[in-house]
Amino acid sequence: MNPSPLSIHRWTPLSVASVAAVVGAQLLLVAVPLVFGANVVERLTTLCIYGILALMWNSLAGYGGLISVGQQAFFGLGAYAAIRLADAGFPVYPALALGALLVAVAALPMAQAMLRLKGGEFAIGMWVVAEFVHLLVNLDPLIQGETGTSLIALNSFDAEARRSYTYWAALASMAALAWGMFFLLRGRLGTAAQAIRDNEEAAASVGVRVFAAKRTLFLLSAFGCALAGALWVATTISFQPKTYFSVQWSAYMIFMVLVGGIGTFEGPILGAVLFFAVETAFGATGVWYMIGLGATALLFAMLLPQGLWGAIEKRFGLRLLPVGYFLK
Amino acid sequence: MTNALLQGLLLGGYYALLAAGLSFLFGVMRIINLAHGSLAVVAAFALWLLADRYGLDPFLMLPVVMVPMAFLGWLLYRLVFARSLRGGALTPILASFGLATVVDNALFQGFGADTRSLAPYIGDLAYESWALPGDIFVGQLAVLVFATSLAVLGGLQLMLSATTLGRRIRAAAEDADAAGLVGVDTHRIYGIATAISLATVTLAGLAMALRATFDPYAGPSQLIFAFEAVVIGGAGSLWGTLAGGVILGIAQSVGAHINPQGFLLAGHGVFLAILVFRVYGGPALATRWRNLKGAKA
Structure with a gap:
C-alpha cells in the first residue's frame, strides 16, 4: 500500500504567529491599569466579561448544538453566590470564583433533566429555569x-485598587476560560462536540x-456564565435580581455569537469586540439600540448564519487559533 | 380552594388558547417560534388602537386584524423561517428570538410603557359573572375564553383529520421529503400552517387584552406560559396542550391562593417538576410496571 499523499496538519505558520500574538496581547493587557485611567480600565473589564459570555454561549450552541435562552440563570446565580459568600465573611475576590464553582455544581442535576430536551424545547426550558431561579433568589431576605x-x-x-483587581480578575478569567476551551476542544471533547454539532x-x-x-459543555458554560455574573457584580457593586436575570443577556450572547x-x-471573540464597539457607540x-441588535441577529440568522x-x-x-485539522 | 381550582381551570383555557398556535406550529414544522408571545401583543395593540382611536368594537374588529395577522404569518414563514432553516434546524430559534427583540422594543418605541386593556371597550362582559352555589363566581369572559380555546383546538384537530389541507399538513409534518415526492408543495403547506398559527395568535391577543392588562414587553412572559402548556401536555399534541394549559392554570391559581408570590413560582415549579419526573420517574415507573406485568405472565 502506498503511503497517502495527504498529510494531516493542525498548525500553519500563520496560526503559530497568531497564537503567539494573542498570548503577547494578553500579557500587554495585564499592564493596562498601570498605564490608563479609570474609564479605560472599566470599559475593558466590561469587554472581558462580554468575551466570557460569548465564549460560553458558543461552547453550548456552537459545539454542543444546544441553543439556550436561559444562560442568565447562571449569570444571576454567580452574582448571587458571590454576595452570599461575601456576606458569610468569605474574602470577596476568591468568593467570585468559589461562587461560580458552586453554581456549576448546582448545574449538574439541572443538566441531567434539561439535556433530555431537544432544540427549541431546551432553549425555552432554560428560560423557564432562569425565571424560576430569579423568583427563588427574590425570596432570600438578604436580597430583599x-x-x-x-x-x-x-x-x-x-x-482604584478595586477597579484594578476586578479588571485583572476579569482578564484572567477570560484568558483561563478561552485557553481552557482551546485545549479542551483540541482533545477528545472537541472531536466529540464537533461530531455532535454536525x-x-x-x-x-x-x-x-x-x-x-x-x-x-453545559457545566463549563454554567461555570463561565456564573463567573461573568460574579465579575459583573464586582464592577457594578449593586445587585438587582431583575437586571441580572434579564433575558437581555441572552439577546447579547446570541448577537455576539x-x-x-x-x-x-x-x-x-470577534463578536464580543464588535458588540462592545456597537454598545459604546449606540x-x-x-430602545433603538435593542431594535438594532435584534434586527442584526435576525438578518444574520437569515442571510449569514x-x-x-x-x-x-x-x-x-x-485558522488563527486552530482547534481543528486540515489536509495538505 | 374549590374557587381556586375553578378559576385555575378557566385560566388554563386562556393558556391553551395562547398555546394552540405554538403547539400547532411545533407539531407541523418542529419550530418553536420565540416571537409567538410578542406577536400576540402586536394583535392586542392593533385591536386596542382600533377601539381607542376609532371606537370600533374589538369583537367586530377581530376578522379585520386576523386577516393581516395570518398574512404576516405567511410572510414570517417565507422571509424568516424558510430562509433561516437553510442555516440548520436551530437557526429559526435564533431568528425568531431576534424578531421578538425587534417587535417588543418597536412596540415600546411606538406605544410607551403604559399598560393597556381592552376591557373598557366591551361593556358589562368585562365583569359580569354567574353565581354558583357555595359563593363561587364565574366570570362570563373567562368562560367565553375557555370555550374559544376548545373551539380553536377542536377546529384545528378537525381540520387536520378531516380536510385535504389537514392531510397535506400531516404528511408534511410526518416526512417533508416523502410528502414532496407525492406532490405536496411543502413550502406552501408550511406557509399556510404559519398563517393559521398567527390567526390563532390574534384570538389569544384579544383574550389577553380583554381579561387583563398588557404592555409592550408582555410578549416574553406570554410565550413562556404558552410553552409550558405545550410541554406539560406533550409537545405537538393539541388536546395535550389543553391539558397542559389547565394544569398550568390550576398550579398558578392554587399557588396564588397559598401565597401572594406563589402564582409564578408554582407555575414554573410544576413545569420543572413534570420535566424532572419525565426524566427520572416516568420511564423508571414504566419499566417497573412492565416488569410487574411480565412477572405475572
Whole structure:
C-alpha cells in the first residue's frame, strides 16, 4: 500500500504567529491599569466579561448544538453566590470564583433533566429555569426581593485598587476560560462536540458519548456564565435580581455569537469586540439600540448564519487559533 | 380552594388558547417560534388602537386584524423561517428570538410603557359573572375564553383529520421529503400552517387584552406560559396542550391562593417538576410496571 499523499496538519505558520500574538496581547493587557485611567480600565473589564459570555454561549450552541435562552440563570446565580459568600465573611475576590464553582455544581442535576430536551424545547426550558431561579433568589431576605442589595464587602478596597483587581480578575478569567476551551476542544471533547454539532445521531452511532459531552459543555458554560455574573457584580457593586436575570443577556450572547460566527473558536471573540464597539457607540440610544441588535441577529440568522468569522474562514481558509485539522 | 381550582381551570383555557398556535406550529414544522408571545401583543395593540382611536368594537374588529395577522404569518414563514432553516434546524430559534427583540422594543418605541386593556371597550362582559352555589363566581369572559380555546383546538384537530389541507399538513409534518415526492408543495403547506398559527395568535391577543392588562414587553412572559402548556401536555399534541394549559392554570391559581408570590413560582415549579419526573420517574415507573406485568405472565 502506498503511503497517502495527504498529510494531516493542525498548525500553519500563520496560526503559530497568531497564537503567539494573542498570548503577547494578553500579557500587554495585564499592564493596562498601570498605564490608563479609570474609564479605560472599566470599559475593558466590561469587554472581558462580554468575551466570557460569548465564549460560553458558543461552547453550548456552537459545539454542543444546544441553543439556550436561559444562560442568565447562571449569570444571576454567580452574582448571587458571590454576595452570599461575601456576606458569610468569605474574602470577596476568591468568593467570585468559589461562587461560580458552586453554581456549576448546582448545574449538574439541572443538566441531567434539561439535556433530555431537544432544540427549541431546551432553549425555552432554560428560560423557564432562569425565571424560576430569579423568583427563588427574590425570596432570600438578604436580597430583599427586587430591591436588591450590594456587594458591600468591596468597600474594604479603595476605588482604584478595586477597579484594578476586578479588571485583572476579569482578564484572567477570560484568558483561563478561552485557553481552557482551546485545549479542551483540541482533545477528545472537541472531536466529540464537533461530531455532535454536525449530526447527533451519526455521532452516537459511531460511539461518541453524546450525553456526557453535552453535560461537560453545559457545566463549563454554567461555570463561565456564573463567573461573568460574579465579575459583573464586582464592577457594578449593586445587585438587582431583575437586571441580572434579564433575558437581555441572552439577546447579547446570541448577537455576539451569531454575528461573530457560531461554532468557530475565533468568532465569538470577534463578536464580543464588535458588540462592545456597537454598545459604546449606540448604547445610549436605549430602545433603538435593542431594535438594532435584534434586527442584526435576525438578518444574520437569515442571510449569514455562519457569521462573519465563519464566512472569512470559508473564503480564505484562515485558522488563527486552530482547534481543528486540515489536509495538505 | 374549590374557587381556586375553578378559576385555575378557566385560566388554563386562556393558556391553551395562547398555546394552540405554538403547539400547532411545533407539531407541523418542529419550530418553536420565540416571537409567538410578542406577536400576540402586536394583535392586542392593533385591536386596542382600533377601539381607542376609532371606537370600533374589538369583537367586530377581530376578522379585520386576523386577516393581516395570518398574512404576516405567511410572510414570517417565507422571509424568516424558510430562509433561516437553510442555516440548520436551530437557526429559526435564533431568528425568531431576534424578531421578538425587534417587535417588543418597536412596540415600546411606538406605544410607551403604559399598560393597556381592552376591557373598557366591551361593556358589562368585562365583569359580569354567574353565581354558583357555595359563593363561587364565574366570570362570563373567562368562560367565553375557555370555550374559544376548545373551539380553536377542536377546529384545528378537525381540520387536520378531516380536510385535504389537514392531510397535506400531516404528511408534511410526518416526512417533508416523502410528502414532496407525492406532490405536496411543502413550502406552501408550511406557509399556510404559519398563517393559521398567527390567526390563532390574534384570538389569544384579544383574550389577553380583554381579561387583563398588557404592555409592550408582555410578549416574553406570554410565550413562556404558552410553552409550558405545550410541554406539560406533550409537545405537538393539541388536546395535550389543553391539558397542559389547565394544569398550568390550576398550579398558578392554587399557588396564588397559598401565597401572594406563589402564582409564578408554582407555575414554573410544576413545569420543572413534570420535566424532572419525565426524566427520572416516568420511564423508571414504566419499566417497573412492565416488569410487574411480565412477572405475572
